[in-house]
Amino acid sequence: MATSGDAVLAVEGLRMRYGTTDVLHDVTFRVGRGEVRALLGPNGAGKSTTIEILEGFRMRSAGRVEVLGADPAHGGERWRARLGVVLQSWRDHGKWRVRELLAHLGRYYARYSTERIRRPWDADELIAAVGLSEHAGSKIRTLSGGQRRRLDVAIGIVGRPELLFLDEPTAGFDPEARHGFHDLVRGLAAEQDTTILLTTHDLAEAEKLADRIAILNGGRIVADGTAPELAKRITGEDQVSWTVGGRRFEQSTRESTRFVHGLFQRYGESLADLEVRRSSLEDTYLALVHQAEEVPR
Structure with a gap:
């Protein structure tokens, strides 16, 4: 971090x-x-x-x-x-094959390599990283929508941004x-x-x-x-629900762990259907x- x-x-x-x-x-x-x-x-x-x-x-x-x-x-x-950029969509030439396109784009980054960062990725290494190894030789126009999106990501990171x-x-x-x-x-x-x-x-x-x-x-x-x-900023509270004697109860609390511990101490085995819902x-x-x-x- x-x-x-x-x-x-x-x-x-x-x-x-x-x-x-x-x-x-x-x-x-x-x-x-x-x-x-x-x-x-x-x-x-x-x-x-x-x-x-x-x-x-x-x-x-x-x-x-x-x-x-x-x-x-x-x-x-x-x-x-x-920098690397992956847009929501972009246009390209569908006749390109996956490997040849990434190798072609990668050559533009080679001049910017440093001792710390080697640019670009090796094309086959990059293709494997985005899960397109089986389609390395496929034309782009034959890829499915999900496969095409993986290629978008590969294009965005080809220069090791x-x-x-x-x-x-x-x-x-x-x-x-x-x-x-x-x-x-x-x-x-x-x-x-x-x-x-x-x-x-x-x-x-x-x-x-x-x-x-x-x-x-x-x-x-x-x-x-x-x-x-x-x-925690917006609500700061959890919702605790439980059943005792056939009756359903619900309580908001900032200390759900302590509250639940108190319920067990108070009701013991008669406590049923305990549920703690934390803010999502x-x-x-x-x-x-x-x-x-x-x-x-």
């Missing part, structure tokens, strides 16, 4: 205006080296605009942004070679492919020291992969923390989004 003083990405007071409409309002957050950070939010929250500014594809209206030590608005070719942007990366994946991709992401962060900024609508995916989660709504960061921290990331996300929508603009 990275420390806050080792920020690969730092955003402070970021604002974006289209005409007379503000779509980002004072967005501030940091991402440490080797950290997997998820950016969650409903459609129209400002996620895509934020990511495009960080990637250097869109100019901001105000605020300070530093990515890998540089302002992305002025990042040069060598700086861009240190120090910072990887993943925009809805598992869209179209079946459960097995999603599980394999999650292993890949964790391996990139742990073994390759890759920092990852992930946007997703899959709350379970964010909770599983991310060290920290920022929730963006209405162009504002409405919460930022680990999944347990966010859950989904509960937290919905509550925070609804709270933000109620705040006057």
